[in-house]
Amino acid sequence: MIKTATGAATRLVIRQPDDWHVHLRDGAMLSTVVNETARQFARAIVMPNLIPPVTTVAAAEAYRSRIQAALAPGLAFTPLMTAYLTDTIEPGEIERGFGSGVFTAAKLYPAHATTNAAQGVTDIERIYPVLEVMQRLGMPLLVHGEVVDHHVDVFDREAVFIERVLTKLLAAFPALRVVLEHITTEEAVAFVEAAGPNLGATITPHHLVINRNAMFEGGIRPHLYCLPVAKRERHRLALRRAATSGNPKFFLGTDSAPHAVGEKESDCGCAGIFNAPVALETYAAVFEEEGALERLEAFAAEHGPRFYGLPLNTGAIVLERTPRRAPSTMVVANTRIIPFQANATLAWTFRGRSIGGY
Ligand SMILES: NC(=O)N[C@@H](CC(=O)O)C(=O)O
């Protein structure tokens, strides 16, 4: 880390990070968004909630080929594929996919919990045979942690999921490695901190920056709507404390989730925030604001691989403390996507890979 005379960092060279939670989509959207992720991250856990969802080894291999074909020349990027768990998925398919190295993990979407989750799991006990296999194999289970009960307030769905589902799941499978994805509450922070070493959690850049007021600033702001929905200020502050704490259970997962502008600016807009274009710069600003810039590298490039039992990257990337205006929009085929922090001035600028390696 290079600092000015006043001790303020001006240039960061850190081990190249990975993104442990990203939606790359498919088709024209994939071709546009994949390189926003690949230029920053060496690897990424690619979420399987396509239409149709990725529920077989063959579908994951085909999807991985489409991702690799969409990469810009010269970008070294490794997509880590995941299986979309359904009520009827065969344990054998999961075992075959993990054993062959096609599946890195499996994703649990409670049915109808979020985008393209209609074919998710309706009752966790229906996939107990799959979870038995995953526990035996050491295959991580990634969880969208919200109940879908309409009687539960949308702002309480994560906390209720922890009480009703996650607690029972961890008791039934004490050796299963689980990632509670995109946590948004102080309850989730406390639960992860108190749980055993087999429970980790990803934290997105947008949940570190906005609280729920942002969705209503001067009018309804559809581009700041995502699931789990942003919560009150005290939850945002709890996430910032967790992310910058140095606790190895918390690691980088952007949950970058692009939707075409017409899908967001609608009378029933989709959930998802496309933050890939500004991801690392946003995390750097948050860690600097929290006086924890020296902990960014561990959160972004060490905790995740260690939780997954994967090697650390050997490359390095450069972030410079010079202002950059974030893109206002990205063109995808004949439509647009509006990125997170569109048009904002970012304090940090991502400068790409460091020649010197790490
Ligand atoms: N986070 C979101 O709001 N949406 C994600 C799905 C998910 O991660 O829940 C998406 O794929 O659009």
Ligand SMILES: [Zn+2]
């Ligand atoms: Zn999710």
Ligand SMILES: [Zn+2]
């Ligand atoms: Zn997601």
